[in-house]
Amino acid sequence: MINTWPKNGRALYTRETVITAIRKTITAVGCVAALTAGAVACGTEQQLSPGKQLSNAFDAMGKQHSLSVEMGLDATPDQLIAMSKGSDEPMPPAMAKAMSKLKVTFSAxxxxxxxxxxQGDVTGSSMKISGGEGDLVEGRFIGDTVYYRVDLKAFAKMTGSPAPTKEDLDAKLPKGLGFADKILDGEWVKVDTKAMKKAAEKQSKANGGSGVTGGKDGKDGKDGKTPSGKPTLSEQSQKKILEELKGVVNHEVTIKDGGKHDGADHVVATAPFRTVLKSVFDKLRPFADEMSPGGAAKMPKEEDFKEIPDAKVSVDFALKKGKLSAASMDLAPLAEKAKIKGEVPLRMTFDDSADNVTAPANATAIDPEEMIAGAMSLASGARGATGHGGVHGADTSLYTG
Incomplete structure (x- = not known):
């Protein structure tokens, strides 16, 4: 990430703060939405009518061959600052202003x-993060190639922290990495994902590891600690998980008719956030290693749920002509200790007419081994910046870890 340490030593917020906040809000709405999808599949009698509407809307989405989703916060900077009060990382005004204008768009x-x-059926997908200064980050995924670009100058203007210069890059990167200038100038670059995987395996073995995919037979490495292979969730386990989640949904999630307004039928799902989230993970825990190799070790622990608010949150789904057109969730209840005026909606809109994802012209190809070397050099500089000096003796880093 861009250096957050100005001369006075006081840390400013970085892109990582933005992305962390985005990740948290996506998780919040995603969990409730996923539970709602489960609820409509096994709704009780009193939920049957609105639940059936929503179930049909999800079924209609599943029949589409393309999808575009846009997500953004409909909040003022003051509301976001109020939400962050009492947390370990209170949000400064500049970041609150930037967050209030962020939009995330995904299409496939x-x-x-x-x-x-x-996986092999997807012909193309893309993700873009935009702000008040324009498009900040964009990635396109076509076949085995990933294309991406980042506007560091827009990031710098948005966050109020200086963008790295070419002189900074030259001082901190190995010589000969021409793609770094392309990234700094906001131009498109591309990476072959298969070549990247091979380069990562090569680097892992050079560092004494057994490679990210284990042995040739797809089994774990000799030390038994390197997870590999594809998830092997059995049909029996899938049925068991579904039954367990149905139990959580039936006990904790309520679904009701939200009426009709703005030309759409509305269905509202409500649940106590921490209770449902913890219950879901508790039910999934026994199957974690089946779902993803090494998954059990990555599951959240009991103490991880303590700081999550247990306020009731609702997702309002808008349906037009039987299709899901939008969803919104008020994040204000999740900030239990904050005094917030009005709602803080996280809004998502859905469109089934997504444009085809095409490869950008004149994208610069990046050698995966050079990319890994550059990342390691930057990481080394970030570690050095904490007390021992960065690469070439620098005491600050372009990136923070």
Whole structure:
């Protein structure tokens, strides 16, 4: 990440703060939305009518071959500052202003219906993060190639921290990494994902590891600690998980008719946030290693849930012509200790007419081994900046870890 340490030594907020906040809000709305999808599949009698509407809307989405989703906060900077009070990282005004204007857009196209799509069926996908200064980050994924660009100058203007210069890069990166200038200038670069995987395996072995994919037979490395292979969730386990989650949903999630306004039918799902989140993970825990190799070690622990508020949160789903057109969630209840005026909605809009994802012209190809070398050099500089000096004796770093 861009250096957050100005001359006076006081830390400013970075892109990592933005992305962390985005990740948290996505998790919040995603969990409630996923539980709602489960609820409509096994709704009780009193939930059947609105639940059936929502179930049909999800089914219609699954039949599409493309999807575009836009997400953003509909909040004022003052509201965001109020939400962050009492936390370990209170939000400064500049960051609150930037967060209030952030938009995240995702789109994908598939050769099959989305409900039947597997990894090889996706013909293209993209993700873009935009702010008041324009597009900040954009990535496109086509076949085995990833294209991306970042506007560091826009980031710097948005956060109030200085953008790195070419002289900074030259001082901290190994010589000959021409792609670094391209990234700094906001131009498109591209990486072959298969070549990147091979380079990462090579680097892992050079560092004494067994490679990210284990042995040739796809099993774990000799030390038994290197997870590898594909998830092997059995049909029996899938059915068991579904039954367990249905139990959580039936006990904790309520679904009701939200009426009709703005040309759409509304269905509202409500649940106590921490209770539901913890219950879901408790039910998934026994199957974690089946779902993802090494998954059990990555599951949240009991203490991780203590700081999560247990306020009731609701997701309002808007349906037009039987299709899911939007969803919104008020984040204000999640800031239990803060005094917030009005709602702080996280809004998502859905569109089934996503444009085809195309490769940008004149993208500069990056050698994966050079990219890894550059990342290691920057990481070394970041570690050095904490007390021993960075690369070439510098005492600050372009990136923070």
């Amino acid at each position: 196209q598939s050769k099959k219906a989305l409900a039947d799509t597997e």
